[in-house]
Amino acid sequence: DAGVTQSPTHLIKTRGQQVTLRCSPKSGHDTVSWYQQALGQGPQFIFQYYEEEERQRGNFPDRFSGHQFPNYSSELNVNALLLGDSALYLCASSLEDGDFLYEQYFGPGTRLTVT
Amino acid sequence: AQSVTQLGSHVSVSEGALVLLRCNYSSSVPPYLFWYVQYPNQGLQLLLKYTSAATLVKGINDFEAEFKKSETSFHLTKPSAHMSDAAEYFCAVSVSGAGSYQLTFGKGTKLSVIP
Numbered sequence: 001d002a003g004v005t006q007s008p009t010h011l012i013k014t015r016g017q018q019v020t021l022r023c024s025p026k027s028g029h030d031t032v033s034w035y036q037q038a039l040g041q042g043p044q045f046i047f048q049y050y051e052e053e054e055r056q057r058g059n060f061p062d063r064f065s066g067h068q069f070p071n072y073s074s075e076l077n078v079n080a081l082l083l084g085d086s087a088l089y090l091c092a093s094s095l096e097d098g099d100f101l102y103e104q105y106f107g108p109g110t111r112l113t114v115t
Numbered sequence: 116a117q118s119v120t121q122l123g124s125h126v127s128v129s130e131g132a133l134v135l136l137r138c139n140y141s142s143s144v145p146p147y148l149f150w151y152v153q154y155p156n157q158g159l160q161l162l163l164k165y166t167s168a169a170t171l172v173k174g175i176n177d178f179e180a181e182f183k184k185s186e187t188s189f190h191l192t193k194p195s196a197h198m199s200d201a202a203e204y205f206c207a208v209s210v211s212g213a214g215s216y217q218l219t220f221g222k223g224t225k226l227s228v229i230p
Contacts, residue, residue: 042205043205056216056217103161106151106158108157
């Protein structure tokens with residue numbers, strides 16, 4: 001059973017550019033969340049997708065956007081990159097079941113460096 | 116809004132000694148609580164979770180945590196540290212109910228194990 005996969009593993013971009021990160025959830029999971037982990041910090045919630053809609057969003061600007069596809073995979077897009085966007089971006093998947101939040105399973109992350 | 120405070124950004128223990136990592140949470144409603152471990156250049160792995168059942172929660176690799184509502188704490192313990200336990204540990208909180216699906220993480224505690 002494949003876990004959560006993310007691509008690419010590493011990425012180097014220049015300020016002002018745009019980037020797309022990809023995530024495939026664990027088999028059977030229908031919900032994808034994205035987190036940003038700056039160096040030496042805990043992960044911070046960016047947003048969550050369920051049924052191809054953004055369900056909840058953290059305190060991130062509109063430069064951060066996403067998408068969920070019918071097969072539950074997801075993309076995170078960041079426009080107009082800033083140096084401060086350099087971080088490890090983590091994707092987590094979970095299974096929606098009524099009001100309960102089952103544990104989130106994390107992928108290995110994409111390390112984004114903005115120069 | 117919920118929050119997590121992890122006391123001690125760095126904890127060192129001798130191999131075979133007790134591991135105690137501290138976590139205090141703030142939440143206006145009953146929380147779900149989680150401990151995750153992160154090895155260098157990897158994603159997060161769930162160690163254990165509290166979801167309002169038993170207050171003493173057992174996880175993988177002999178880790179356990181006790182939910183103490185009166186102290187708003189969820190400290191992580193392990194009776195005997197192994198070298199392989201050296202990693203960064205994150206406590207996280209989430210709350211039940213529609214619209215509250217994000218995990219809020221602490222800043223993490225780096226555990227070093229001295230041979």
